[in-house]
Amino acid sequence: MATAPLIPAYDFVVPPATGLSLQSISHLSWIFIAVTPENYAQALEFIPQTFGLFNFLVEASSLPSDGAQIKELLNAGASKVITSLEQLKLLRDPKFQINEDRLILAIARGKNTREDFENAIRDTSLGVFVPDVADVAFVHGWLEQYGTENRPSVFISFESTPTIEEAFELMKVNASLIIDSKDLTVDSAKEKGFLSVGEIYASGLKSDRSDGLFTTLVVDEQGVALGLVYSSKESIKESLKTGSGVYQSRKRGLWYKGATSGATQELVRIDIDCDGDCLRFTVRQKGKGFCHLETRTCFGESTGLGALQATLTSRFASAPEGSYTARLFKDPALLKAKIMEEAEELCEAKTKDDVAWEAADLLYFAFTKCVSAGVTLADVERNLDAKSLKVVRRKGDAKEKWTNGTKAQTAAAPIPPPDSAQKDTNGRIEMKRYFASEISSGELDGILKRPSQKSSDTIMGIVNPIIKAVKEDGDKALLGYTQKFDRCPDLKSTVLRAPYAESLMTLTPEVKAAIDLSYENILKFHAAQKEAKPLEVETMPGVRCSRFARPIERVGLYIPGGTAVLPSTALMLGVPALVAGCKTIVFASPPRPDGSITPEIVYIAHKVGAEAIVLAGGAQAVAALAYGTESVPKVDKILGPGNQFVTAAKMVVSNDTGATVSIDMPAGPSEVLVIADKTANPAFVASDLLSQAEHGVDSQVVLIAVDLSADQLQAIDDELHAQAMALPRVDIVRGAIDHSVTVVVDSVEKAFEVSNLYAPEHLILQIADAKACVEKVQNAGSVFIGQWTPESVGDYSAGVNHSLPTYGYAKQYSGVNLATYVKHITSSELSAEGLRNLGSAVMDLAAVEGLDAHRMAVKIRLDHMTKAA
Ligand SMILES: NC(=O)c1ccc[n+]([C@@H]2O[C@H](COP(=O)([O-])OP(=O)(O)OC[C@H]3O[C@@H](n4cnc5c(N)ncnc54)[C@H](O)[C@@H]3O)[C@@H](O)[C@H]2O)c1
Numbered sequence: 001m002a003t004a005p006l007i008p009a010y011d012f013v014v015p016p017a018t019g020l021s022l023q024s025i026s027h028l029s030w031i032f033i034a035v036t037p038e039n040y041a042q043a044l045e046f047i048p049q050t051f052g053l054f055n056f057l058v059e060a061s062s063l064p065s066d067g068a069q070i071k072e073l074l075n076a077g078a079s080k081v082i083t084s085l086e087q088l089k090l091l092r093d094p095k096f097q098i099n100e101d102r103l104i105l106a107i108a109r110g111k112n113t114r115e116d117f118e119n120a121i122r123d124t125s126l127g128v129f130v131p132d133v134a135d136v137a138f139v140h141g142w143l144e145q146y147g148t149e150n151r152p153s154v155f156i157s158f159e160s161t162p163t164i165e166e167a168f169e170l171m172k173v174n175a176s177l178i179i180d181s182k183d184l185t186v187d188s189a190k191e192k193g194f195l196s197v198g199e200i201y202a203s204g205l206k207s208d209r210s211d212g213l214f215t216t217l218v219v220d221e222q223g224v225a226l227g228l229v230y231s232s233k234e235s236i237k238e239s240l241k242t243g244s245g246v247y248q249s250r251k252r253g254l255w256y257k258g259a260t261s262g263a264t265q266e267l268v269r270i271d272i273d274c275d276g277d278c279l280r281f282t283v284r285q286k287g288k289g290f291c292h293l294e295t296r297t298c299f300g301e302s303t304g305l306g307a308l309q310a311t312l313t314s315r316f317a318s319a320p321e322g323s324y325t326a327r328l329f330k331d332p333a334l335l336k337a338k339i340m341e342e343a344e345e346l347c348e349a350k351t352k353d354d355v356a357w358e359a360a361d362l363l364y365f366a367f368t369k370c371v372s373a374g375v376t377l378a379d380v381e382r383n384l385d386a387k388s389l390k391v392v393r394r395k396g397d398a399k400e401k402w403t404n405g406t407k408a409q410t411a412a413a414p415i416p417p418p419d420s421a422q423k424d425t426n427g428r429i430e431m432k433r434y435f436a437s438e439i440s441s442g443e444l445d446g447i448l449k450r451p452s453q454k455s456s457d458t459i460m461g462i463v464n465p466i467i468k469a470v471k472e473d474g475d476k477a478l479l480g481y482t483q484k485f486d487r488c489p490d491l492k493s494t495v496l497r498a499p500y501a502e503s504l505m506t507l508t509p510e511v512k513a514a515i516d517l518s519y520e521n522i523l524k525f526h527a528a529q530k531e532a533k534p535l536e537v538e539t540m541p542g543v544r545c546s547r548f549a550r551p552i553e554r555v556g557l558y559i560p561g562g563t564a565v566l567p568s569t570a571l572m573l574g575v576p577a578l579v580a581g582c583k584t585i586v587f588a589s590p591p592r593p594d595g596s597i598t599p600e601i602v603y604i605a606h607k608v609g610a611e612a613i614v615l616a617g618g619a620q621a622v623a624a625l626a627y628g629t630e631s632v633p634k635v636d637k638i639l640g641p642g643n644q645f646v647t648a649a650k651m652v653v654s655n656d657t658g659a660t661v662s663i664d665m666p667a668g669p670s671e672v673l674v675i676a677d678k679t680a681n682p683a684f685v686a687s688d689l690l691s692q693a694e695h696g697v698d699s700q701v702v703l704i705a706v707d708l709s710a711d712q713l714q715a716i717d718d719e720l721h722a723q724a725m726a727l728p729r730v731d732i733v734r735g736a737i738d739h740s741v742t743v744v745v746d747s748v749e750k751a752f753e754v755s756n757l758y759a760p761e762h763l764i765l766q767i768a769d770a771k772a773c774v775e776k777v778q779n780a781g782s783v784f785i786g787q788w789t790p791e792s793v794g795d796y797s798a799g800v801n802h803s804l805p806t807y808g809y810a811k812q813y814s815g816v817n818l819a820t821y822v823k824h825i826t827s828s829e830l831s832a833e834g835l836r837n838l839g840s841a842v843m844d845l846a847a848v849e850g851l852d853a854h855r856m857a858v859k860i861r862l863d864h865m866t867k868a869a
Pocket residue numbers: 013462485486559560561562563564566569590616617618619620641642643644645646667668669670695696699761802803804805806
């Protein structure tokens with residue numbers, strides 16, 4: 001796989017505010033990411049999420065040397081991984097089955113000798129990575145022995161921005177230059193401190209033509225040649241800048257393809273050939289086609305699978321009523337039957353002609369399915385590419401139902417649980433399915449495990465220094481972290497104080513009305529939780545005990561704002577604080593990149609009387625609320641959900657006696673468990689599952705299917721996929737569904753047993769007589785009863801609170817409610833008679849404990865009474 005002359009280094013944890021966008025980087029084919037033990041988990045999410053956009057060059061030399069994490073990175077889709085010499089030695093063990101050309105050796109001069117490196121590289125396809133430009137000469141010297149033909153590929157990383165001249169000089173060693181994406185623009189080479197991508201890219205190419213142009217092959221996403229053109233430094237720059245096909249006409253200069261004909265091209269990526277003298281532009285061709293003769297390619301109309309996809313896509317948009325294809329699109333059962341039928345016929349075909357015939361039929365129906373699900377040929381190919389990068393292959397055995405000699409099962413027959421190692425990843429969004437009757441309770445525990453979180457060591461390693469810095473440096477540290485993590489470099493202030501300007505809470509009438517209505521319902525439900533009067537009990541004559549509530553005076557309410565801004569959480573936390581009578585209410589929420597806070601949150605802060613909004617998120621916001629800063633008021637209790645950093649920080653500060661602050665509960669990634677029986681509407685079930693899956697890739701959803709047939713299970717799966725594909729957050733949903741499961745059980749009793757074991761944050765009952773079944777609920781944050789109660793009503797407007805315990809903590813925690821904002825104080829009041837009745841018991845127990853002052857406090861009074869009598 002040829003690499004590019006220029007590879008942008010990209011910070012996937014805190015994307016840089018300046019320089020190349022992710023989209024522009026994708027045009028260059030390659031991206032460099034540095035993975036460390038701290039960001040490893042995020043890298044494992046980032047790579048699959050953006051797979052297909054890039055080839056990943058992953059620097060992993062600081063990961064543990066046992067090789068396990070490097071293998072996971074390769075499995076996730078990393079094209080090449082940079083390792084230390086120690087890691088490399090281990091990874092060469094055949095048990096890892098890793099191709100040498102996917103590994104690159106990091107040169108660390110001073111740590112290993114030149115002989116070590118030479119021995120490691122000798123006669124292999126290993127590349128070398130030079131992390132320090134100062135070492136280029138050293139490496140160049142010993143690489144010379146390989147001659148130019150067999151020399152390993154060299155990757156040079158720049159700590160600081162090189163000048164264009166320096167970069168050109170290094171190109172002479174034919175290296176790929178790795179340059180921080182924030183130092184690159186597609187625009188001007190003159191801009192101070194910034195380098196132009198086109199300049200550098202083109203200087204890494206050689207032209208074999210006398211006019212200095214580069215021969216350029218233009219292809220579609222399937223690699224079908226559309227035509228041949230020429231590129232220059234200038235046209236490459238323009239193409240990257242505009243994200244479209246721009247070439248160099250030998251007669252007319254710069255040629256913006258389609259500028260006059262309308263047949264424009266969206267640039268997908270630019271690749272370079274093996275010896276660096278020819279380019280390949282992959283584009284999405286618009287309009288009639290590439291050729292001036294109005295055909296799709298300069299070699300005529302395209303054929304094969306690309307043409308089939310084009311035809312099916314246009315039929316899907318407007319198939320003639322009554323046509324066979326239209327019927328197929330409308331009737332999933334017919335399409336499924338045809339796919340099964342053609343697969344069987346292909347298996348039975350004997351002659352070459354028959355095999356070709358049946359395979360073509362199967363592909364036709366398979367693509368009909370793809371097109372109806374919005375899946376393109378490029379998606380399928382991307383999937384194949386991802387699978388080809390896996391180091392660990394599937395065992396390859398077929399499922400039992402296909403190996404016992406029987407024909408395809410009928411729809412009504414039970415479906416065996418899919419083996420997770422064989423899960424279908426062909427673009428379909430589908431939960432894994434298990435049958436409770438076929439697994440042990442130990443296996444069930446494993447299946448219902450929440451997606452793994454980052455190890456607490458990793459999180460604490462990030463969170464503790466943040467807390468310490470905010471505790472010690474106050475606003476300065478708070479501001480610094482917000483600028484860094486929330487990408488608002490120009491933020492000047494840490495707090496927004498009441499009264500809030502009208503201009504900061506301008507809302508549409510609809511949104512304002514929705515907030516007002518939800519506010520009223522939440523207020524009503526939480527006000528009803530108020531204790532009417534103190535509890536008073538006379539435990540024995542003359543001994544009166546009472547308990548009364550007082551609001552916690554100062555509360556800090558955290559409103560998440562990472563993957564989605566959640567004004568509804570501001571309502572859920574703010575309204576009960578108001579009802580409870582907390583004197584000081586402080587909101588905290590990550591600001592938007594321009595430093596502002598979502599107007600809905602400001603409006604809610606105004607409605608509940610919050611005196612300030614801290615413009616910060618994550619551990620730094622929690623620390624500021626716990627200890628206070630020059631501008632942030634210290635609070636007595638911190639409430640609110642958040643990601644792992646927020647939750648960990650809440651735990652840390654609540655354990656610090658120096659902070660004297662308490663917290664509500666561990667409320668992490670949203671989750672839902674739906675119990676559905678034959679009466680449930682598959683579309684409703686799927687919609688409820690998706691409503692929580694869209695929160696984040698770390699969310700999990702569980703379906704407990706009570707005695708559903710294969711058809712009913714299929715109907716839910718089909719709905720889930722179809723509804724998911726139409727969601728804007730489909731990528732997040734895909735991540736969440738990847739670790740979500742259906743468990744099929746025989747009875748409602750078993751369903752509740754599983755649900756109580758899981759202790760879900762939200763429990764939805766879509767079963768006959770749902771209300772009567774509520775008594776079976778032992779562990780859950782909040783229950784949603786019957787088919788007309790989607791979970792989202794609780795998230796926003798019904799009146800119940802949505803800040804709830806996750807991760808199984810519903811076994812011991814309640815969700816936020818009025819009691820979360822109050823503390824109870826008890827009092828005792830004894831009459832003389834009361835003390836006479838109680839005194840001897842107190843004195844006897846004090847004597848047992850050897851605490852004489854306790855005993856005397858009673859005795860002195862009783863003696864006094866005796867004397868006075
Ligand atoms: N259980 C509930 O009741 C409930 C209710 C609402 C939301 N939620 C959950 O709350 C969570 C909200 O998470 P979110 O991430 O969207 O928002 P968030 O506000 O909790 O986190 C964003 C903050 O995380 C910090 N951060 C991000 N990456 C970091 C890094 N690498 N190092 C240090 N700090 C970093 C930043 O400071 C950023 O401001 C979701 O999981 C959602 O499901 C739960």
